[in-house]
Every structure is written in structure tokens, then in C-alpha cells.
Amino acid sequence: MALLAAPALAAPLNVxxxxxxxxxxxxRDYPQLDxxxxxxxxxxxxxxxxxxxxxxxxxxxxxxGFTVTEGVGKTGVVAVLKNGEGPSMLVRTELDAxxxxxxxxxxxxxxxxxxxxxAEVFVAHSCGHDLHMAAWIGAARQLVAQKSRWKGTLVFVxxxxxxxxxxxxxxxxxxxxxKFGKPDYGFALHVGPGAAGQVYYKPGVLTSTSxxxxxxxxxxxxxxxxxxxxxxxxxxxxxxxxxVQSVISREKDPAxxxxxxxGSIQAGSAGNIIPDKAKVRGTIRTQDDGVRDKILxxxxxxxxxxxxxxxxxxxxxxxxxxxxxxxxxxxxxEKTAAVFxxxxxxxxxxxxxxxxxxxxYSEFIIAGVPSVYFSIGGLDPKAMADAKASGKxxxxxxxxxxxxxxxxxxxxxxxxxTLAVMNVMAK
Numbered sequence: 001m002a003l004l005a006a007p008a009l010a011a012p013l014n015v016x017x018x019x020x021x022x023x024x025x026x027x028r029d030y031p032q033l034d035x036x037x038x039x040x041x042x043x044x045x046x047x048x049x050x051x052x053x054x055x056x057x058x059x060x061x062x063x064x065g066f067t068v069t070e071g072v073g074k075t076g077v078v079a080v081l082k083n084g085e086g087p088s089m090l091v092r093t094e095l096d097a098x099x100x101x102x103x104x105x106x107x108x109x110x111x112x113x114x115x116x117x118x119a120e121v122f123v124a125h126s127c128g129h130d131l132h133m134a135a136w137i138g139a140a141r142q143l144v145a146q147k148s149r150w151k152g153t154l155v156f157v158x159x160x161x162x163x164x165x166x167x168x169x170x171x172x173x174x175x176x177x178x179k180f181g182k183p184d185y186g187f188a189l190h191v192g193p194g195a196a197g198q199v200y201y202k203p204g205v206l207t208s209t210s211x212x213x214x215x216x217x218x219x220x221x222x223x224x225x226x227x228x229x230x231x232x233x234x235x236x237x238x239x240x241x242x243x244v245q246s247v248i249s250r251e252k253d254p255a256x257x258x259x260x261x262x263g264s265i266q267a268g269s270a271g272n273i274i275p276d277k278a279k280v281r282g283t284i285r286t287q288d289d290g291v292r293d294k295i296l297x298x299x300x301x302x303x304x305x306x307x308x309x310x311x312x313x314x315x316x317x318x319x320x321x322x323x324x325x326x327x328x329x330x331x332x333x334e335k336t337a338a339v340f341x342x343x344x345x346x347x348x349x350x351x352x353x354x355x356x357x358x359x360x361y362s363e364f365i366i367a368g369v370p371s372v373y374f375s376i377g378g379l380d381p382k383a384m385a386d387a388k389a390s391g392k393x394x395x396x397x398x399x400x401x402x403x404x405x406x407x408x409x410x411x412x413x414x415x416x417x418t419l420a421v422m423n424v425m426a427k
Contacts, residue, residue: 013423015342018149022415025145029138033410036060037134038108044097044123044130046114047161048170050075053095053133057158060137064144066156069179073171077158078180081144086152089421090186090369092361093136094129094162102126103400127163127397128191128378131404135189135376135413142418150425155183159361165210165323168363177367185332186371187420188361189413193396194377195347195384196409199340199416201374202351203333205287208257210322210358211296213282215240215303218313224272231312233278237265240280240306247298258295259285259356287325287354323360329370332424336372339423340416351375357397372420376412378404 036056045053058068058077066079075095101122102110112123125131140156161167194200217240219233241262252258260282267278284299286292296319307315340348365371379394387394395401 013339013419013426015339015419018146018419018422019343019415021146021149022142022418025142026138026411026414029141030407030411033134033138033414034406036137037130037406037410040130040133041106041125042108042110042112044110044112044125045095046099046116046123047096047164047167048074049114050095050160054158054160057095057133057137061140061156064140066140066154072176072179073160073167073174075160076167076171076174078176079140079154079156079158080180081154081156083147083153084151086150086425087184088153088155088181089425090155090157090183090364090371091136091139091417091421092157092159092186092188092364093132094167095133095158095160096129096163096167097123097125098127098163098398100124100126100398101400104403106403124400126400126402128402128404129162131191131378131406131409131413132189133158134406134410135417138410138414139417139421142414143421146422149427150422151427152425154421155180162360165358165360168360172363172367182367183369185424186364186369187417188371188373189417190359190373190375191378191404191409191413192375193379193394193402194375195381196377196379196405197381197412198347198349198377199344199374199412200349200351200376201333201337201340201372202354203328203330205325205327205354206351206373207323207326207354207359207362208285208287208356209292209325211284211292212320212322213260213262213280213284213299214318214320215280215282216316217278217280217307218315219274219276219278219310221276222274224274227274230274231310232274233276233312234267234274236306236310236312236315237267237278237280240303241265243306244299244302247295247302251294251298252291256291257285257287257354257356258291259283260295260299284319285356285358323358324362324366325354326359326362326373327365328372332370333372335423336374336420339419343415343419374416374420376409376416378409380405
């Protein structure tokens with residue numbers, strides 16, 4: 001959506017004075033934000049199960065004077081604060097964690113478990129959403145403390161189930177725009193495996209489109225010692241996992257981005273039993289609709305061919321559309337980049353190419369909210385330098401060892417988000 005349809009952007013922000021005011025407030029607020037972050041980290045919840053997480057954030061926002069609505073899109077929270085006539089600003093964080101075991105060894109590491117897909121699983125904030133929530137609360141505290149410096153309406157959104165790229169749509173389908181209006185602008189952030197203290201931005205296409213692969217090969221079970229009596233679905237799953245990569249290496253333009261990853265194969269119960277079914281789950285990522293169509297066609301053709309080659313019935317294949325690519329508004333990104341450069345200097349870094357991850361904040365953009373989705377680094381620069389010298393890679397998001405350093409990462413997130421918002425809403 002063109003930014004021209006939105007209200008005029010505010011005059012240039014006095015960055016040094018605003019940053020000094022943010023720092024003074026942050027020095028007072030940081031101990032509480034650090035405690036909140038570690039509490040959220042130790043008590044993660046999966047998508048659409050974030051009952052306690054949502055309650056904690058709603059309680060914090062009410063204490064700041066926001067009008068809070070809970071249960072939007074099942075477990076989402078929307079907090080609104082009006083401060084005179086001016087633009088309305090959506091500021092989003094995510095609530096959910098991942099179904100995986102944390103292995104960081106941190107004193108506040110998660111040992112939480114829950115039921116997911118019928119099985120007991122560990123739960124961990126290995127993507128960084130807990131840090132986003134702490135920065136989100138921190139930005140809200142800053143904006144309340146500096147109400148005399150800006151005007152308009154804040155719409156702080158705590159979105160459920162980002163990891164399943166379905167929570168934003170759930171909130172919209174639950175009447176988000178009808179209940180709260182359509183914000184004039186929006187911001188969201190994500191922590192990543194860059195150096196803590198750095199801020200990254202990019203106009204235009206930022207993330208990839210995601211599709212979930214749900215595939216079941218139907219075979220014929222038999223004794224493990226009698227494979228000729230079977231149609232082995234494990235063999236089919238293994239063959240598909242290898243063969244589908246030829247779609248990427250031989251059918252897609254080498255210069256175009258596209259990924260097919262099989263992340264789960266589930267079959268059988270014992271080593272001496274050939275099962276009758278094998279379930280394959282994966283993810284497909286693209287940044288171009290033409291490439292997406294080619295890959296989806298190749299995945300479908302490969303699945304059918306593997307089953308036919310084995311003399312098996314046709315497989316059950318479902319491609320579940322996920323998040324569309326996040327496209328940052330060019331004019332809003334340019335204005336935001338200017339304040340980031342003034343505030344962070346060389347640590348404000350322009351990203352030159354889109355990332356491979358996906359993110360359903362795009363649903364708000366597609367619905368007509370011009371936005372900037374930016375990133376902050378979360379790793380200790382010294383640890384990064386040591387790892388580079390030793391040739392050892394640093395953990396990235398979704399690794400069981402991914403562990404952003406709370407300080408200065410939370411501070412950077414609060415500063416960047418507050419400056420970005422006030423840059424649009426300043427008096």
C-alpha cells in the first residue's frame with residue numbers, strides 16, 4: 001500500500017534529546033524489564049495456548065493506563081492508548097514459543113512441557129519472542145512517560161501463534177479492524193544472530209512466503225524380515241526427502257530463492273516392523289509467486305512419482321499456505337532509517353537482500369497498514385568474535401542453544417521501537 005494514503009508524517013524528531021530521555025527512563029525501568037524477560041523465558045507457551053503469557057502482558061499494559069482487550073484471535077491482546085489527535089500506530093509483539101527443548105544451560109532456561117500433536121513436548125523461546133515482549137512493554141512504558149512529546153493513538157498488539165504463521169490472520173478474522181480501527185502505520189521487530197546493539201532495516205521485500213508440507217505415504221505393513229510382503233512407506237519417505245531437492249537444484253532458476261526442507265518423518269513403532277504409513281512434514285519458502293508455483297508443482301509431482309514407483313496407493317498431500325512475504329513501506333522505511341542512523345550511527349545497518357524466514361505480520365500489511373519490520377542483534381560481540389576465530393558457528397534462531405544476551409538487546413529494542421514510533425507521532 002502506498003504511504004501517500006496515510007496521514008502526513010511528523011516533522012523530524014529531535015533524536016539526541018529523545019534518546020537521552022529514553023535512556024534516563026530505561027535506567028529506571030530496566031530491572032523490571034529484565035525480570036519480565038527471564039520470567040517469560042522460563043515459562044513459555046505454544047501458539048494459541050499463551051494464556052498466562054497474555055495475562056502477564058495485559059496486566060502490565062493496564063497498569064500503564066492502556067485500555068486492554070484480551071482474547072482477540074483466541075489468545076491475543078490489544079492495548080489502546082489515546083493521546084490527542086494524530087496518527088494511529090500499531091506496535092506488535094508475538095506471544096508464542098516453540099515445541100523444542102532448550103539446551104542453553106542458562107539459570108532461567110525453560111524446562112516447561114506441554115501436549116502438542118498428541119505427544120508431550122518441551123517448550124522453549126528459542127526464537128526470541130520473549131525478548132520482543134520485554135522490548136514491547138519497555139516501549140510502552142517509554143511512550144507513556146513521554147506523552148507530552150507525541151500525539152495520536154497507540155495500538156499495541158500481542159499476537160498469538162506467530163510460529164504457525166496463523167495468529168495475525170486469526171486476530172484479523174476476529175474483527176480486529178472493526179473493533180480497533182485500521183492503524184495508519186505499524187512497526188514490529190525481531191531479534192536475530194547479529195551483534196547486540198545493532199539495528200537492521202530494509203525497504204521492500206524483507207521475508208519469504210511460507211507453505212507447510214503435510215504428506216502421508218500409504219504402504220503395506222509387514223514383518224521387518226519379510227520386506228517383499230510390504231510396500232515400505234519409510235523407503236518412500238526417505239526417497240522423497242532426497243528426490244525433492246532436485247526440484248530446487250534442477251527446476252528452479254539458480255538465482256531465485258527457494259527452499260524445501262523436510263523437518264519431520266514419523267513412521268512405525270519398532271525396528272522389526274515395517275509400518276503401513278509414514279508422515280512427512282516440511283516447509284517451503286519462496287519470495288516470488290512464479291518460483292512458488294514451480295516448486296509446489298515439483299513437490300506434488302515428486303510425491304506422486306515416489307508412490308507410483310513403489311507400487312503404492314497415491315499419497316495424501318496437503319500444502320498449507322502460511323505467511324506471505326513482509327514488504328516494508330519505502331517512505332516509512334526511509335524516515336525510520338534516518339532516525340536509526342542518527343541514534344545508532346554505524347550500528348544502524350541497511351540490509352541488502354531479503355531473509356529466508358517467514359513472518360505473518362505480513363497479514364497486517366496486506367490488509368492496508370503501511371509498516372516497517374526491522375531487526376536487532378542479540379548475540380555477545382565478543383562471543384561472536386571468538387566463534388569466528390575458532391571456526392565454530394554461533395547458534396541462530398530455533399537452535400536449542402540460541403540465547404540472546406538480555407542487555408543490551410532489550411535496551412536496543414526499546415530504544416529503536418520508541419524512536420521509530422515517536423518519529424512518526426512527535427508533536
